[in-house]
Amino acid sequence: MTSPATSAPHVSESNPVRDLPLRHLAGFTHRWADADGLRLHAVEGGRPGAPAVVLLAGFPQTWWAWRKVMPALADRFHVLAIDLPGQGHSERPEGGYDTHTVAAHVHAAVRELGVSRYTLAAHDIGAWVAFSLALGFGSHLRGVALLDAGIPGITLPEAIPTDPERAWKTWHFAFHTVPGLPETLLAGREREYVGWFLKAKALSPDTFDDAETEHYAAAIAADGGLRASLAYYRDAAESARKNREALDRQHLTVPVLGVSSSHGSIPDMAASLSPWADNTTRTVVPDAGHFIPEEQPEAVAAALADFIATDD
Template identity: 35%
Template sequence: MQRLVLWLIAVFAFVGAARAEMPAFPASFRTQEIAANDTTIHVRVGGQGPAVVLLHGYGETGDMWALLAADLARDHTVVVPDLRGMGLSARAADGYDKKTQAGDVAGVLDALKIGKTDVVAHDIGNMVAYSFAVQNQKRVTRLVLIDAPVPGIGPWEEILKNPLLWHFRFGGPDMERLVAGRERIYLDRFWNEFSANPANFTEDARVHYAALYARPGAMHAGFEQFHAFDQDAVDDKALLVQYGRLTMPVLALGGEKSFGPMMATVMRAAADNVTEGVVPASGHWIMEENPKATIALVRPFLDKPL
């Protein structure tokens, strides 16, 4: 009987966690569509103070940052775009290389009349953030990159050999046809395999993101983000030569069960002032798996005087 009771408690705890509501941005945040760099970017803006831009990755949208945005908005102006073609941003016909998307970020900031800014990024957002930072070293005051490599930088070629990254080469019209109507099945693969505990990527979050990626053109835009990696590697190597190594403070965070300290190894290949950090009890999906620890690592780094 005791075993049955314990089993029922575990089952109900799991179901409760799986049905946990997805965090929402504070009501004080506004959303707007900003014309930038020949496309339209969906942006959430809130708070007051020094600016910070939060860039999401694949399998999520800017919505992933709700809890961090709420914390930072106490004393920052927080800007949270959906990347080109993703989430509620326009489905651009092209421009999915990260150098072009760095121009999207610049255009959004210009439209908001924001000069200098901190940048916090995750996954593909890292790649956009790096390109933006290296080209705008006087504009980016601090840079946080979380749990994803940067094309052409550091051990990129070795990282590509990891069989878990098969999706980097997956795409094209036939693949889009295979995935059409099965977006949830495709995305569940990543949410499950790249989590330390898949139960921490809640059912509400899965439903929310799967619906966004099922919108017309969304999966095509996602595949194009990966399709551009070869060009991104060429561009990033050239930008490093052209603009030099990053000189602003960089926080390189990896999930304990994912990239871990490898993030710092990647960034030390292109930056002079790198702080290493690991998000404990987390795989790749840091804001889903351990948002409290992620905020506790990011916040003091952004608060530290320059």
């Protein structure tokens, strides 16, 4: 379903990250949307006019994390995979990486692309943004599916465990917030760093081949991508504060699908979110680690399709 990474002249004039080759997925088109002053990259396909599903990826990835899920959804849905600010081929602003600010940009991009109501599915840091988006723009959502992520201020632990059996999953949260040090240590070593996450957090260390590792590492290395990736962690305290303030006024009222995996970070996403959401559904994907959309794409696509159908 995919072709090699190449540059596409017909879209390059809109691309704010020229140094990163575009990856193409058969049946899908690259788009850039004006999202309240930022250009965000989207990959669009599927059935125009059908129920829309918007996909967000997390660290250390791009929209490409959904490449195996998107064709399975395209027969029934209008599919949009969006790079977050600072991610992939989206613009990399100097600041504004708290999840409520980012959520407003993402929602503006979806509206700019002609979609007014949609289901949101998001993984890792993408799920941080999706949770905040559901709080701020819930009336535009049919539902939100959150995959294997602790949410700042809600379910993300305040303290990093020191037990080696658990610390390897979360040690980077503190490291990424240290001013300047990660940039000093990681510049020029993005491939080694990204490769560690992909191998350590997938159930099978063979899930990602060299080309995929190179793509994700190149995205972080290009045009301020490392700074932007770290900024989500550095603004996590602000994201937590805004989440708690919003939840003092309201609960999540949109349907929530909590997607966990057999060997992921959060054993039961739905249970962890249920105190703050009125309508939660649980699914656990077997034989997967943290990177569920790439490890078990068929199961993820089926779960999302069932979730959207239930809402219908």
